[in-house]
Amino acid sequence: MSSEQTPMETTTKTTEQVVAVDKKPREKKEKKPVEKKPVEKKGDVKANLLGAGCKKEEDFSEWYQNVITRSEMIDYYDISGCYILRPWAYSIWEQIQAFFDAEIKKLDVQNAYFPLLVSEKALTTEKDHIEGFAPEVAWVTKSGDSSLADPVAIRPTSETIMYPAYANWIRSHRDLPLKLNQWVNVVRWEFKRPVPFLRSREFLWQEGHTAFANKEEADEEVFTILDLYRRVYEELLCVPVVKGIKSEKEKFAGGLYTTTIEGFIPTNGRGIQAATSHALGQNFSKMFNIEFENDKGGKSLAWQNSWGLTTRTIGVMVMVHGDDKGLVLPPRISPIQAVVIPLHFKDADTSAVDSKAKEIADQLKAAGIRVNLDNRPNYNPGHKYNHWELKGVPIRIEIGPKDVASGTVICCRRDTAEKSKVEISNIVTGVKELLDNIQSNLFSRAVKERNDHIVNINEWSEFVPALDKKNVVLAPWCEKVSCEDSIKKKSSEESKNKAEEEKGFCLTGAAKSLCIPLQNQEHVKLPEIKEDTKCFCCQEKATKYTLFGRSY
């Protein structure tokens, strides 16, 4: 582990910080972090002013890590795979929580809190389930200097923590449905190279765990929740997703079937699992003995679901919208939606500019817009423009002496860099319209880019070439596990170089099924399977058009 540790000094610093850091005694230059992370050229002021410091298309991995650290979303930490979520990132998580929490409460889901730690006995009750998690489980074996008689695990997920209690609480059909959710941290001690937000050893999520008297109600909820997840990505984060079912090979360990929403990262053509809603069927209720007296007086096993959304949401949003200047944040979740920057010129009346700038900021704030007045005297406008562009704030409002005179301001959009004049008398309406435009533009732009990279194929020969063009692929498939294994194997062999190419993210060239898309999705067009359609890989009868891709 120590070889994996990350000297603090390699984390991003502001200009003053970079200068000051040399004085710091805690430097450990000898340590070689396994994690690829931004290394600032010390004292290189320019590097800090030039947004991401490198081009998104040229070194996506370095771009990503520069952007999330320089924008003050993330800071690195001296335990590999663990990250600090700074307010700029955490407040986006709070926005997501506020939306989703309100929606599930409408569905009569109640929040609760179950313990972080789980006994070995409970953890290993459902065999398939534990097999899926065992290697990644972190074990507490000591307190102080004394070792524990029975080590306890840190939750990788809470099925085995909650369901023994469910077995005690659920006795009659009147106790159903039981719908609980918790907003918590979980730990999965992966040894793949970690990526902030996307693959970290600790992450934040909500996990919903529900139990029903029959399969119909359970099935309905699985898809209701899946659509809420879609709305988080599409309506809040402007990230289009494909709704679908996971293949047998990719489904949740111990579950009946897994529904998923799949995102797409255009820069490297990777698919990414965005959130999952699992139908657990009766597997867990059987193992944990969640049995109830049904309305006929007999005994039945509960039908259960579990569903989770994580802080991965933020990373996907960054990758999809960000550009060479830094973050590009959707207005709905941006911690600051508009920044007002007063422009001072020599010999000009600065007080008039400042008071008008404040007046505008106050008006916007009163109208419920999250606004910041950047009147810091020690930075010039150029520095401020770069600073707020790096942080992805949707609108910059510039106001100088001429603007005060003409009763207008310049509004600059972060998404398109377009500038427009807005009447100060009409500032609230003007800014609100602009925010709405930015929100819808970010989404439609992302939808077009995503759809341009979903390619329909029918033959294996077209598969890897399509992936190499940074696409995901829709292909007729037989849905057999054996066939999926060979798809993974063959695609990996045909694209050895891929792993190298993206070592920053430590991604392989192997492709897998992302999901079997549901019919009738607003933004996705699906071809029809015909009687005689053959599997693109094994040539046996195809049962479903399935989305394949390289993925995170």
Add this chain to the structure above:
Amino acid sequence: MSSEQTPMETTTKTTEQVVAVDKKPREKKEKKPVEKKPVEKKGDVKANLLGAGCKKEEDFSEWYQNVITRSEMIDYYDISGCYILRPWAYSIWEQIQAFFDAEIKKLDVQNAYFPLLVSEKALTTEKDHIEGFAPEVAWVTKSGDSSLADPVAIRPTSETIMYPAYANWIRSHRDLPLKLNQWVNVVRWEFKRPVPFLRSREFLWQEGHTAFANKEEADEEVFTILDLYRRVYEELLCVPVVKGIKSEKEKFAGGLYTTTIEGFIPTNGRGIQAATSHALGQNFSKMFNIEFENDKGGKSLAWQNSWGLTTRTIGVMVMVHGDDKGLVLPPRISPIQAVVIPLHFKDADTSAVDSKAKEIADQLKAAGIRVNLDNRPNYNPGHKYNHWELKGVPIRIEIGPKDVASGTVICCRRDTAEKSKVEISNIVTGVKELLDNIQSNLFSRAVKERNDHIVNINEWSEFVPALDKKNVVLAPWCEKVSCEDSIKKKSSEESKNKAEEEKGFCLTGAAKSLCIPLQNQEHVKLPEIKEDTKCFCCQEKATKYTLFGRSY
């Protein structure tokens, strides 16, 4: 540890549950839980209907554990010292969060999230600090089957996790003040007997960590936060607290001084630390090298604070207000503020009653009152009365055929059991007034009871006798550590039997200083120290009137 495990079967069950449990295979009768917890007489319906099942004054420990489990606040868990916070308890925590989070955001405190795990190097940087926590630290030494090269600890608190980052972020006086907060879980692996909410191995809290350029600003914040904590207890939970400063012996490990609010449990005359706000001074900034360029161009160390409020709040509130029927919840935080119960009689028109009951519930809900319509057909009114009294709901609204005819309902207060007629036409105003009365009555009742048990003494001879009468004591004190040690020792010897008496909570007879109260507190009267006042214990010069007591 296995000897400490808690068979699930000993947790509280509803009537059906108690019957059904005998069929369950997971029983481990041979296991003796160290934790004292309610053991229901199986199938004893009466026990479940009779509120707490025992008298608060007769067996406080059993009463407490019955009430929190039967009211469905808490369920026990198979790891000793860890508990399940069920929605009835967790939603109270959500109320506390909503209030406190909004208040600190007004102070420009931002929320963030720092890792759960901490390296040994960081944890042990501040020596006094780690000495205070070392024995209780839980260590992760394995992932899956492989052991970690460098074990990592689970946070007992986050000073050592956050401050290395603060050292990187804080370079200039312009980076100050830095004010961050997080709502998280922490683990302290205590071996004292755990008590749900009050002393658990994992608990939920908020921890604020702030840094300032000078001592004045830091000091001001310490007391601003302390007063917010007072408001949580007094304005939300109706629990009076004494504001004060901790003695040298009792202050936070590694800090400069600790401010505290101290609660009082009348039933056993114990003091209880309710929340603390610490001035850390420059001890941590020195150890973690949190140095900044001050406005004179020189270097200074930051002045830091940390402050925390935990789920202990809920336990104290339960102990102070609860009675033999169960919980008594203050309206402001009660998940349900009023329950409407339609009364059906033979040959009476039930539909008129039901529709009027629904109409009333809808009106109250529309007015923003948290209301529940209990029209469950399978329970009789008597059962429902007991059920909602056990859960502590402030107002029960009864409506039968006569009431419909007369256009009135009966409102029954949980705090006094008083019944009053309320015009249905005036139901919203009537219920709102009643809720306000209950809120203020619970607080003034608790203030009186608390103040009746704060006794002023001047001589040692009066000390233990006063404690034995379930009082806390205000006495003139010299503030010397050596004197506090002997107070603890002598009081313990003089009251050997105390420990036995309260073994349910495993409390000792030893007394300690609770706090040195601040002057001019609204609900606490403090005597004046005179030039010649002597310490009640060592007879040296007394410097402060200090609050002493047995405590949790």
